[in-house]
Amino acid sequence: MSFFNDIVIFLSLFSFAFSQETFNSKIFLKTSITEYAENSEIQLKECLIEEVQLQCTSWRFAVEANNLSPWRRIPEECVNYVKDYMTGRGYQFDLDRVSNEAGVYARSVELRGDGKDVWIFDVDETLLSNLPYYAEHGYGLEIFDSLKFDEWVEKGIAPAIKSSFKLYEEVLSLGFKVTLLTGRSERHRNITTYNLIKVGFHDWDKLILRSSEDLKKTALVYKSQKRNEMIEEGYRILGNSGDQWSDLLGSSITDRSFKLPNPMYYIP
Amino acid sequence: MSFFNDIVIFLSLFSFAFSQETFNSKIFLKTSITEYAENSEIQLKECLIEEVQLQCTSWRFAVEANNLSPWRRIPEECVNYVKDYMTGRGYQFDLDRVSNEAGVYARSVELRGDGKDVWIFDVDETLLSNLPYYAEHGYGLEIFDSLKFDEWVEKGIAPAIKSSFKLYEEVLSLGFKVTLLTGRSERHRNITTYNLIKVGFHDWDKLILRSSEDLKKTALVYKSQKRNEMIEEGYRILGNSGDQWSDLLGSSITDRSFKLPNPMYYIP
Structure with a gap:
């Protein structure tokens, strides 16, 4: 100075x-x-x-609010801010609020009970937390390295996001069918299943992963197509929880969708 | 204590x-x-x-993030928080950022130049600010009183939101046609026109207000229908700016839409 x-x-x-x-x-x-x-x-x-x-x-x-153009990493001056948010009470507050709001909505929905009432959950940063990985990689400051991230995924040790687990249990108990729709690749089906079960998730109806032909699609297109297919099969998608806008927008949008917080990365 | x-x-x-x-x-x-x-x-x-x-x-x-159920007023414990945000630098920062992001996008769009390239702007809390009114009514704590608000509208003294004015000028100069799509009633056409012109807005292509048959529709339905009609008439809606999610979601959603901040009220 x-x-x-x-x-x-x-x-x-x-x-x-x-x-x-x-x-x-x-x-x-x-x-x-x-x-x-x-x-x-x-x-x-x-x-x-x-x-x-x-x-x-x-x-x-x-x-x-989905106002930004696609971004590859967080602004350098916000590293400590994002770290403080993710490891402090702010992130927990936001997770709890979105889970509670989704719960209020889920309880208000009248289900037909014909096995076609569906709630969709994304996996990463929605049911499972990759915070231990991102804590080692600058909380989103480092450019995403798919090889390193795959190594982390293959450990199968991602913890559950507790507030989402609470919502998951509630949605199941209300009689929704649960579909997990993730951007992870089909080759990670076993480890993803293992990880989810290890931290308590159970009784999902479908786990949809990216097949080889989906790998080059944006998440927005891939997830929209999968929702379209579900609608064609007669399912009613009544709720949708995801941390990316590409989990929630596109076609076959649900009446209410729930955007979990994630200031660490952006998936188009 | x-x-x-x-x-x-x-x-x-x-x-x-x-x-x-x-x-x-x-x-x-x-x-x-x-x-x-x-x-x-x-x-x-x-x-x-x-x-x-x-x-x-x-x-x-x-x-x-559009996670809340419809709400009628701000939480009582957040009155000072909302006041500080709206009258302090936070709101200005957020307005500037959304305007800048929209500008970056607008400049990147290739226009056909056939008079069918459209940018939609909402009016209240998007082009015009009703902050002077809300400052007198608890920054959203008081339940909305349409009679009192109409009195305010009829004064025609709402100031421009400067960052939106900057974007408006840029969008016009790039060659977009501008449509103003507002939830205000058709009977406020003259005063709205007067107010907009007085604070500098000019050369819009259309100003769409709610006709008597639109008055009972939600903003989401009314604005979606108006966008649908525009698409049917051959317009390409390339950008959309609004402070409510009901300005931006529904049908005929644009590729990029821009959510201006507004923690004071919610319009379904």
């Missing part, structure tokens, strides 16, 4: 000009100057922190 | 037990106790403020 050092030096020289003053008053003046400079430095730091906080909150809003 | 008073009394009695101590040490102890209690009270207050901040930020995210 050379700016403040300059001010201290300038004001020290200024105080020197009044050297006819008593020793005590000079010390007092110098102390005041140093304190002033230190306080100003603290104030400037606080202003900068507030500025970054405002900018990154605004960025996160733009993510959650 | 009787809890703290109790602590002070308890600790004062505790200090009294050590009355064989010198006068100075008793004063010191009492001062420390009072300071401790005051500090704890300040800490508790700070915790409560932080808690409300977290809860209301989470609520605002749920609004902007």
